[in-house]
């Protein structure tokens with residue numbers, strides 16, 4: 001056997017041994033919160049489509065009409081084939097939602113972070129990042145070749161200490177955090193981070209991929225990154241910032257320059273979804289209400305977002321709990337290291353506007369009686 005195949009098989013065998021091998025399961029969406037897997041209908045509590053907009057008739061119609069009119073693909077980078085008029089429309093709506101001069105849309109949220117961070121800082125500069133910030137922020141930081149310091153999760157004193165120690169010996173500095181933490185559902189103390197950043201001549205960048213439908217609540221954050229793939233129900237990443245910053249990003253961010261623009265149907269779906277978000281505050285408020293209903297039923301602390309983790313420890317416990325829920329008709333994926341720290345494998349539940357209260361009650365009762373109570377025995 002070739003050494004390449006031997007390498008791959010040995011690596012997979014070691015990961016399987018630790019219950020860390022990942023596999024894809026064919027799963028067909030059937031409406032806002034239902035899917036079909038292995039011929040069985042399941043209610044999904046693991047999608048980030050928090051407002052179910054990927055299934056909204058107006059969003060689907062916008063995607064179909066734009067595809068019929070302009071075609072399925074973009075042909076090249078926006079700087080090469082020309083900027084499709086839909087992008088200006090989408091970027092205007094994003095800038096309005098986040099209260100900035102302008103916005104720049106990328107192929108995905110992951111690509112956005114790979115592009116933004118190295119455009120703004122490089123060798124000789126400093127990055128200070130939350131230990132739980134998303135993998136693509138960390139990848140952007142590594143790509144930038146800046147000096148990286150990691151602070152304990154949401155620990156403002158640690159941020160202050162790191163900047164006091166390292167800021168003076170670096171030319172530029174970037175403070176990186178998720179806005180809503182993707183695996184824990186808690187929020188960053190953005191206002192306090194903004195103050196510390198300003199005091200140390202440091203630029204604050206938030207990755208608000210899980211808060212993209214919600215505006216920034218008045219805190220001044222000069223670099224607001226997010227995604228169109230979650231609450232917006234479409235696909236693509238973005239940065240909202242001042243005009244000068246956006247112009248620089250369009251000129252220098254490599255995943256923007258050297259990657260094909262999003263297809264017109266995807267952009268049109270994003271625009272239609274942002275219109276619904278701007279005009280339906282009831283819809284936008286619904287997912288957090290659903291998460292709060294679930295937490296109240298389980299006597300868990302009130303959630304800060306529509307992501308609720310149930311920490312179970314070792315990967316096999318999380319996998320067993322996920323299988324149990326699937327047997328009961330629920331899709332709740334087990335999240336294991338390296339996505340989360342060692343010893344914190346979990347169920348990650350996400351709540352969306354379309355979940356029925358009766359289904360949430362049923363799920364909460366199973367989690368309490370068959371997973372949490374069972375673990376305590």
Ligand SMILES: Cc1ncc(COP(=O)(O)O)c(C=O)c1O
Pocket residue numbers: 108109110111134136178182207208209210227228229236237
């Ligand atoms: C916090 C965070 N940032 C960025 C991303 C990447 O966004 P996208 O899926 O658009 O690539 C994700 C998830 O996918 C995320 O959870």
